[in-house]
Amino acid sequence: MKSETRKNDIIKTAAKLFKSKGYSAVTMRDLATAMDMKAASLYNHISSKQELLKTIVVFIAEEFTNGMRQIQASEKSNIAKLKAIVALHVEITAKHTNGMAALNNDWMHLEDQLEHYLQLRTEYETSFLDIIEHGIASEEIKPSNPEIIMFSMLTTLRSLYLWMPKKGRLNSQELSQNLSDIMIDGIIKS
Amino acid sequence: MKSETRKNDIIKTAAKLFKSKGYSAVTMRDLATAMDMKAASLYNHISSKQELLKTIVVFIAEEFTNGMRQIQASEKSNIAKLKAIVALHVEITAKHTNGMAALNNDWMHLEDQLEHYLQLRTEYETSFLDIIEHGIASEEIKPSNPEIIMFSMLTTLRSLYLWMPKKGRLNSQELSQNLSDIMIDGIIKS
């Protein structure tokens, strides 16, 4: 049986390289060098460069989708749901810091799985927007433009991978709390 | 004299392509096709692919730096300075929507100009953080973690290019106002 851990190492290394240069700029020879082997040897473990991207992106995207479904099905208030989304992003980003780069920046290079990815993404954003709109209707949230609220929160959360590595000392719970405070309560001292 | 407008068209088209696929994935033949000519003909107007990236990225980065210097030198309150930063991003993004993609995602492919770019970027972030820290000291801003505040605002502002094209109907002033409201005052109805 081929070693699954070896394949996993390759995927992790690929994710790290994709983060630093982007999918297109990373060559199989780059990846091989980082793994301390020759490019051809990679194909004992994986079937193509595209498979690497697909594995990374689709796996994480599905984790987000599952998390969002749970949140939406829960009985929390809408504000509490937003806080749960923040925690979801912090948690997944902590687990897949490098992979988040590909998810954010290289999804357009997916081939077979592009449509599937876009479907997951649309579902996620629709749910997010839905929670905000319900929050406005129930007067938990100010009657601002819901799309701008979502855009503002989501882009911050999507960029966490760039920034969390530098802040390793903050644990996940503290970071979630801080982010929720800032994004939900604002920064102004009133 | 070679037509500057032709060169400008090429740069604009390059920025559009860079936005959709990233610098590395765009070939000179892609660019030529989009310009309705052959790849070799591009070199009557530009000297290299790298020059395209450099022109796009450095030009916009310098615009940000200049804007930030003006804001910092102004006599506004710190909250007003933050609002001015929001307006700066909205304004520059409206003017260089496609170029913002390269600025955000492809700066690492700069060669000669990488160091210069990083210098501008560091200066910008230092100023941003400085304003937040002064705002906290003067009790305009809640005593939250200033780096998280900057991260949250800056990533939202840097991602505007992805989202503004879909919201063409909002004019710049309205958008700046909405963003400032959400990021500074928060979204919760108290």
Place this chain on the structure above:
DNA sequence: TGTCATAACTAACACTTGTTAGTTTATAGA
């Protein structure tokens, strides 16, 4: 009309790309 610059073209270059074929080495179980 002849001259010259602009801006397009074709053809080709040297190099890099992802990937395949075929081979060798090391290790674990019979």
Place this chain on the structure above:
DNA sequence: TCTATAAACTAACAAGTGTTAGTTATGACA
């Protein structure tokens, strides 16, 4: 010890890369 398998290797391919050289068509102006 023999055998099977995993996992590395060398060598090479066909296609694609950025870029250069040399040529041609167009139009402005003396």
